[in-house]
Amino acid sequence: MDETNATDKHRDARKPYAKPQIQEVPLRPDEAVLAGCKTSSISGAGQHRCTSPSNCSAPTS
Amino acid sequence: MGVTSAPFESFTSIGGVTFRVACDDPRLASRGDRSLDPFAVPPTRPDVDIRARWTAATDDVRGRLVFDSGATWQLLQSDGDFLFTFRSSIGSGAPYKTARINAWFTGGEVQVSSRHFDGHRSEDVYALQYPLDELLMIHQLSQGKGVEIHGCAVLDRARRAFVFAGQSGAGKSTMARLWVTQPDAMLLSDERVVLRTDGDRIVVHGTPWHGDAQLTSAQSGELAAVFFLHHGPTHRCSPVGTSLSAAKLFSCAFLPFHGADGVDRTLSALERVARDVPCRDLWFVPDPSIVDALAPYMR
Numbered sequence: 412m413d414e415t416n417a418t419d420k421h422r423d424a425r426k427p428y429a430k431p432q433i434q435e436v437p438l439r440p441d442e443a444v445l446a447g448c449k450t451s452s453i454s455g456a457g458q459h460r461c462t463s464p465s466n467c468s469a470p471t472s
Numbered sequence: 473m474g475v476t477s478a479p480f481e482s483f484t485s486i487g488g489v490t491f492r493v494a495c496d497d498p499r500l501a502s503r504g505d506r507s508l509d510p511f512a513v514p515p516t517r518p519d520v521d522i523r524a525r526w527t528a529a530t531d532d533v534r535g536r537l538v539f540d541s542g543a544t545w546q547l548l549q550s551d552g553d554f555l556f557t558f559r560s561s562i563g564s565g566a567p568y569k570t571a572r573i574n575a576w577f578t579g580g581e582v583q584v585s586s587r588h589f590d591g592h593r594s595e596d597v598y599a600l601q602y603p604l605d606e607l608l609m610i611h612q613l614s615q616g617k618g619v620e621i622h623g624c625a626v627l628d629r630a631r632r633a634f635v636f637a638g639q640s641g642a643g644k645s646t647m648a649r650l651w652v653t654q655p656d657a658m659l660l661s662d663e664r665v666v667l668r669t670d671g672d673r674i675v676v677h678g679t680p681w682h683g684d685a686q687l688t689s690a691q692s693g694e695l696a697a698v699f700f701l702h703h704g705p706t707h708r709c710s711p712v713g714t715s716l717s718a719a720k721l722f723s724c725a726f727l728p729f730h731g732a733d734g735v736d737r738t739l740s741a742l743e744r745v746a747r748d749v750p751c752r753d754l755w756f757v758p759d760p761s762i763v764d765a766l767a768p769y770m771r
Contacts, residue, residue: 436719439639442622443726445603446543 478523485513485690486605487620487666487677489612492518493582493599500524500584504596507680510690520608521579522571524599526586530570533557539730545603547730553580556604563588571604577611606681609666610726614734618668619741622724623698624648624683625660625676633676633693634770635665636754637724638701645685646758647701652687654763662687667695669741674748697750697769704755707765717751718742 440446478494482501485491490513493501501524502508535550548555556571568588573580582599589597600608606620613619623637624644636647648662660676663683668675678689700712700720712720721742728734745751752769756762 434716434719436716436723437639438723441543442640444539444541444543444729445545445606445726446541 481515482508483513483515483518484508484511486511486609486679487613487618488668488675488692489520489609489617489666490516490518491520491522491600491605491608493522493524495524495599497526499597500526500582500599503598503601507682507688508598510688511680519612520577522582522599522608523580524582524584527583528585528587530557530567530583530585533567533570545607556607558604560588569599569601569604573608573611577608577615602681606664606726611728611734613666613668613741614728614731614738616737616740617670618666619721619738619745620664620666620679620726621721622663623665624651624662624687625665625678626651627658627660627676627689627691627693628696628770629656631693632696632770633660634696635667635676635698636701637698637721639724642701643703643756643758644701645683645687647756647762648683648685648687650758650760650762652685658689658691659687660689660691660693667741667745669744674745695745695749697752698745699752699754699766699769702753702755704757706755707757707762708753708755709766709769710753712751712753714746714751717746720751721745 479496480498480501481492481494483490483492495501533548533555535548535555537546538549539547544558546557548557552575554573554575556573557567558569559565560568566585568585569582571580571582584597584599610620621637622639622644623635624647625633625635627633636644638644645662648659651657652659660678661682662685664679664681666677666679668677674695675692676695677692680688682688725738725742727738
């Protein structure tokens with residue numbers, strides 16, 4: 412095999428350079444650390460933002 | 473940790489992780505709203521063994537603060553154990569519950585304040601009540617078992633699971649409602665699913681932690697694809713590269729932020745998902761036509 416030709420072919424097959432791009436992915440810290448109320452998991456008096464012992468007042472699902 | 477006997481106990485399995493709650497009062501062993509019933513399993517050797525009891529005053533909460541959620545719970549390190557404390561905006565300010573858990577998250581003791589709940593009567597005093605149940609799950613999964621993410625999931629007739637991931641407001645419950653009437657589809661959850669990445673295949677499990685559509689299932693299936701949900705003017709699907717997929721999965725995942733090793737293992741789980749299955753952005757309008765529009769991507 413001709414190494415030079417092989418290298419040329421390899422070079423031709425390269426994808427054109429594309430400048431890297433920064434993409435932001437938003438985070439929701441309160442969701443990620445289980446800080447908010449959940450309608451699915453009402454714990455009565457347990458919820459930080461609850462004002463009632465039996466109903467969640469701030470569902471954030 | 474050995475399994476000790478108790479007058480009352482409950483066994484639940486979520487995402488392949490089995491929890492046992494042993495106690496003297498049956499109210500501490502099960503959820504009042506019965507939402508855990510589909511996840512009940514016969515007595516077996518648990519992955520997480522919890523002893524629960526009432527106490528007049530919750531455990532001494534001295535320890536090194538490891539993580540503060542900024543809301544209901546804090547995590548401390550105390551005598552080689554992890555100590556979760558849970559506080560409410562109502563009551564005295566003392567924890568209404570503490571959970572002393574061993575370093576491997578395989579067992580521990582939950583103390584529920586009788587003083588707090590006597591003053592604020594509640595029908596639901598389940599020892600692992602949210603968010604403790606999910607905190608234990610997240611830490612169990614971060615041992616190298618997988619990851620829990622915000623996502624609705626659909627199981628098809630071949631038991632392949634398609635996850636629609638997104639943060640609050642992305643459209644998980646909306647998407648779930650559009651699928652729920654489909655005869656060949658089963659909803660695993662409209663809000664949170666567990667991805668087990670510790671086997672040959674990535675397996676998606678339903679969880680009891682539902683969203684607005686209140687859809688849950690204890691079923692599971694092999695992960696076939698991930699869609700990142702967005703509301704849009706028309707239905708549109710676009711492939712997402714591995715790196716960006718991992719980042720998007722990260723934004724929907726629950727991580728044990730206080731521990732570098734656990735975070736590292738969770739990131740590895742996310743990386744495997746991003747690498748092994750097709751991930752796409754999905755813009756959709758809340759219309760039943762999305763089911764047919766997705767057909768080419770769910771073959």
